[in-house]
Amino acid sequence: MAKDVVEFITDPRFVRRRHERKTIDAMVRMYCRGHGHERPDGAPTCADCGALREYAMRRLERCVFGDAKPACSNCVVHCYRADMRERVREVMRWSGPRMLLRHPVLAVRHLISERRPAPSLPKRARRDPAKAAAPHGPRD
Numbered sequence: 001m002a003k004d005v006v007e008f009i010t011d012p013r014f015v016r017r018r019h020e021r022k023t024i025d026a027m028v029r030m031y032c033r034g035h036g037h038e039r040p041d042g043a044p045t046c047a048d049c050g051a052l053r054e055y056a057m058r059r060l061e062r063c064v065f066g067d068a069k070p071a072c073s074n075c076v077v078h079c080y081r082a083d084m085r086e087r088v089r090e091v092m093r094w095s096g097p098r099m100l101l102r103h104p105v106l107a108v109r110h111l112i113s114e115r116r117p118a119p120s121l122p123k124r125a126r127r128d129p130a131k132a133a134a135p136h137g138p139r140d
């Protein structure tokens with residue numbers, strides 16, 4: 001575990017997504033706590049929010065842009081399943097303003113990344129955007 005963290009930090013290619021992982025993690029936890037969801041002992045979130053968090057992490061890991069990844073809200077690829085997209089947007093809407101108080105560094109980084117223009121699709125992905133965006137399909 002500790003070893004993974006060191007690798008993330010020392011490999012600049014992974015820095016951006018590492019920040020995004022932390023951001024989504026903090027936002028989902030905040031949302032879950034703030035809504036008084038019932039959490040099993042010691043769990044950071046309830047089961048539902050935990051599933052959303054896992055889903056978001058998977059999409060992040062499999063992002064076709066890799067570390068050229070734009071902010072998801074800017075992205076031309078819609079890799080989220082419709083229901084998950086709605087849920088994550090709700091979390092962002094609720095937690096976004098609160099992030100500035102609780103996690104100002106992450107929040108500001110996120111705001112900056114939202115101003116970066118989205119890159120165009122990598123060549124391979126452009127041929128079949130649907131497949132490239134969701135290699136594991138809406139069924140996983």
Ligand SMILES: [Zn+2]
Nearest residue numbers: 032037046049
């Ligand atoms: Zn919850």
